[in-house]
Amino acid sequence: MNKVYHYIICFLCWLALAISLVLVLGVITILVVKGIGAINVSFITQPATNFGKEGGVLYQIIGSLLMVSVAFLLSFPIAIAAALYKSEYLKDEKWQHRSDMLLHILNGIPSIVFGVFALLFFINICGAYISWWLGSLILAIMMLPILTFSSYFYLQRLSPEIRESCLALGLTKGQFIRSFLLKRSFAGAVSGSFLGLARILGETAPIMWVATIFAGAGIPSSWNEPVATLATHILILAQQANHPLAVANGWGASLILISLVFILAAIGFAMRRKQLQVQ
Numbered sequence: 001m002n003k004v005y006h007y008i009i010c011f012l013c014w015l016a017l018a019i020s021l022v023l024v025l026g027v028i029t030i031l032v033v034k035g036i037g038a039i040n041v042s043f044i045t046q047p048a049t050n051f052g053k054e055g056g057v058l059y060q061i062i063g064s065l066l067m068v069s070v071a072f073l074l075s076f077p078i079a080i081a082a083a084l085y086k087s088e089y090l091k092d093e094k095w096q097h098r099s100d101m102l103l104h105i106l107n108g109i110p111s112i113v114f115g116v117f118a119l120l121f122f123i124n125i126c127g128a129y130i131s132w133w134l135g136s137l138i139l140a141i142m143m144l145p146i147l148t149f150s151s152y153f154y155l156q157r158l159s160p161e162i163r164e165s166c167l168a169l170g171l172t173k174g175q176f177i178r179s180f181l182l183k184r185s186f187a188g189a190v191s192g193s194f195l196g197l198a199r200i201l202g203e204t205a206p207i208m209w210v211a212t213i214f215a216g217a218g219i220p221s222s223w224n225e226p227v228a229t230l231a232t233h234i235l236i237l238a239q240q241a242n243h244p245l246a247v248a249n250g251w252g253a254s255l256i257l258i259s260l261v262f263i264l265a266a267i268g269f270a271m272r273r274k275q276l277q278v279q
Contacts, residue, residue: 017058026089030186038252047218053245057253059218063227064260066220067132067211068197071139071145077259079147080189084177086148087155114206123210132220132227135211142206143196149191155181167261192273195267198261204231 046056059070067236090096116137121126125168158181166176230253237250 012049023120027217028258031251031258035251035253035255036219038098038248039255042250043115044095044256045248046058048233048249051240051246054234054242054249055250057230058234060175060228060233060253061256062219063132063212064201064229064231064257066227067139067207067229068201070133071143071200072197074136074140075147076189076193079144079192080151080182082144082148083092083151083155083189084181086152088177088181098165102146103145106141110205111142112205114142115209118210119207127212128209129224130213130226131224132211133223135207135227138197138206139200139203140211141257142203143193145199146196146199147189147192150195151186151188154188165219170184191268191271194264194271196232201264202231202257203233208232208235230260256273 043056044061045058047059048057049055086096086099090099116136118134121128122134123130128134162180166180172177211226212229212232213226214232217226220227233244233248234253234257237246237253240246
């Protein structure tokens, strides 16, 4: 009977994997077939005009990369500090569990909640302007759990023998953290950051009301200006589904966005696999 259950579970797992692969490949195939015709040099290097029905997605690409890059710079040092604190100073099991629970809750909050929070707190209460830095701040909060868990994972894989050897050589705890653990947590956060960037690159809800405008945005000249992003641009074009040019440009922008997400995710998984092999 146990063997029967084993075969049933294996069959269901392989079936779920096959269905997932078929769905992913189907979506990618549709995006490539529909969007490849709209992509050319001018589509990537020219700004959008006529509410996206004409022109390209230059400013949308720049706006997306700007916000996720600043989000990375904001969350990276905080994630490393949190991972080091959890690993070296937070020894109480109850607080370890609570910190893990808080990070999991933060990671599981729907993105629309972050957008509503930013709108109510920063825009309505604090009087902040719609700006790209506010969008970067919200995206940094969203990717913080991924970076923290990634760094903490690599610190936990450290064998006790290495720790004991370093301390036996006379290194203080601070020296041990600076000379060894900091580099290790940095490597874990770098690989996790690409996965985090891949997640936030396609977000629309958290930035739609606080960081972007639907038309007229260019390259920001100050920190207090809105930008255009690929995700919100696709949303605008989807609302013009009765216009053939808007539909074609929407498929092209979607293909560019999914390509950027795929590249970032592939880099993150490759770095993580390489580091695991080294360890």
